[in-house]
Amino acid sequence: MKQSIAVAATLAMVIGGFCSQAVAKDTRSAAAVAAAPTPAAKDAATAEFDKFREVMEDSNPAELFEAKGEDLWQTRRGPKSAALADSCDLGLGIGVVKGAYVQMPRYFADAGKVMDAERRIVWCMIEKQGFSAEELFRTPFANENFTPEPTSLVTYVAGASRNLKIAVPIDEPHVQDVYRLGREVFSFRAGPYDFACATCHGEDGKRIRMQQLPNLAKKEEAIRAYQGWPGYRMTGGFMLTQQWRMNDCFRQQRFPEPRYLSDTVTSLLTYLTANANGNVYKGPGIKR
């Protein structure tokens, strides 16, 4: 397992380099252009990536983070020396992890809020284990040198819903309410470029440069907001959660930064996930 991860990591670096070159965000990429002379070859980067992902599915580097997250879940930690396994309710009862991820976001009466998985886990870390919110909010997303504990925990919890059907309790009134808010946020245009989420994700089969944009308002495509997340990012070699994805899309939208675990982000995740209800979740995955 260790070895296959090492192999995977090197492969990831190679392919990652290839993808970022082919995507060529800001510079003319003569090499990529020369290598892809026909329209059929245009999606070479995407095809290559998809193939790579298939090969990797058996030795997914996300498993490393699942294992780390399981440790964190089981161990008594924090100022209150509590284990999440003994104190945290993800919606199916204290300590129940299996199937919880695919049924979030959901309403939590103890918090009086609809929460997505990451938000709930962090809530438990603060409320049950006594960790400092300020600390947890300071560096919420992973980089080459650092994986936040909530990221590993989310990956573990997500892994425990592998091959289960997405079933956000959309008929529950609080969830329904937040879903509708999320739908509005999705189409709210503002900022210097007049962009909304829907500008980039509101039509079928569109691309920015070579990056495919799922139509997230559509049931058949909304699953792409969910599948593979949390995801091991090949271009950097670290785990990223849906909270990060929302953050980075707001950056591309030229908006200011959404606060970590804010209502706005939860509402978007509620909207996107409920749109994907009924699909089978394949577990933490790999993203480019």
Place this chain on the structure above:
Amino acid sequence: MPNRFLFLLTALLVIAGVARADDYRLRALMMIQNDFQAKGQAGLDRLETDSLQHVCNKYSDKPPEALLRLVEADQLATVKYPADGRLMGDWREGEKIAQSGRGFTWTDKPGLPVGGNCYNCHEISPKELSFGTLGPSLRNFGRNRGNTPEMRQYVFSKIFNAKSFNACSAMPRFGYIGALNEEQIRHLVALLLDPDSPVNQ
């Protein structure tokens, strides 16, 4: 001035208006105002909508015909044409501007110049295969549409303020927001219309 007038008009429409959806819209707006923090150059002022954004949000990008015409005229009135009347620059410079995608995110360095982002959304020169498809292909634009003074003026206006011709277009208003200056827009006009530009080969 016309902007303020339009704002009043839409404010009246809101008050007189119907739409239950507006409850959620208003609540979403209030939620958004609470949930963001300024970062880099991206200040909280970016969450305030101007009259155009307001109309597009309110009508889900499909304002009624009469309002649409009013909004587009309003946007067209913002276009500032070069004093010397010159609308064509150098397509080589235009290609560089079209390639660059940087600008206005919280990770971008503040200040000009920013990129045109054109390839993010459009096929343009046949040499560039990494192009987006949010907008229509601009291959052979000049060959198909002609390099007439009217066409130059249209393209200049479209890049300066894309909303002049399509109020709720996905395309940003590059000149209006100060992302691209007059000289840069001229170069882009040349990229699309100059018979020597690779676009028209």
